[in-house]
Amino acid sequence: MHKLVRQVRFSLNPFMDKDKLGYNSYVSKPTGEGLSLFFELGIELLGTIDSSTGFLVNVVDIDKQVREQVVPVFSTSIRTHYRAGKEVSFLDLIKLLGLCRQKLAGSFPAAKLSRLNLKLNPFRQIAIDSEADKMVYFSEKFEFAATHILWNNDFTEQRNIDVFGKCANPSGHGHNYIVEVTVKTPASGDFSIAEFERTVDKELIRLVDHRNLNEDVDFFNMTNPTMENIAVFAWEKLVGKLNKQMLHCVTIWESERACCSYTGPE
DSSP states (O other), rough: OOOOOOOOOOOTTTEEEEEEOOSOOOSSSSSOOOOOOOOOOOEEEOOOTTTOOSSOOOOHHHHHIIIIIIHHHHHHHHHHHHHHHHOOOOOHHHHHHHHHHHHHSSSOSSSSSEEEEEEEEEEEEEEEEETTOOOOOOEEEEEEEEEOOOOOTTHHHHHHHHHHGGGTTTTTTEEEEEEEEEEETTTTTTOHHHHHHHIIIIIIIHHHTTTHHHHOOGGGSSSSSHHHHHHHHHHHHTTTTTTOOOOOOOOEETTTTTTEEEOOOO
16 A cells, blocks of 8 residues: 655635746646745545556646646635635635545545645644544644753663764753644634644643753653653643644654654553
8 A cells, every 4th residue: 555645836816816827836836926825735645556657646647636626616715705804714724625625536546535734834734534524633833942961871881872872972962843743623623723832832842942851851850852752751741731632643853854753652
């Protein structure tokens, strides 16, 4: 079984009757004119590859279907709301994704449409599964700065250096960590982004931001503050604290090239 993910980008000016298609699909197509709204829709497909082509689905066909079936749905909805002076609510976005899923149904006979993912900005996104109509996934990234040292008192000094390398520096070192918190929330749209952010800030970020993790956070007094263990710590601090939302996953980045996700105990 293969999973294919294609990101399709497009921009819409809600006050123009029609957007120009443009020529740069990497940025967005339609291209948008003036101050436009940017969208990035992720399409996840599951299936087995065609031995004659090596494709699960040709990404050119994915782009074509999205621009023919989905972009008009966004265009109509966004323009209708803006011109009527109405907000586009969280529930409206969920309904939009549901309608897009219906439009794409049957468009890829060789594969199963498993998820649609809408990026709301570079750090926030919502997603729906093809069969989980009652729940929506919402993700947002947060930043915190912290120092740590990786060391095991049961190891010799040399073994600590061999295992942890530069991270065993007795003076410690710092990271600008990124933590992405993903929750499952009812598709009814009863969800406040501001309240979600307040909870994550109170229950997690304030505990670790500008801290020496080894010294200032009790959890790491006897546990190495690796990104794997920080993900566990973050999970334990947030699980059960997010009102009606169910914590789904926590991902910790300690650099652009390294991250770890945790989805709770099995």
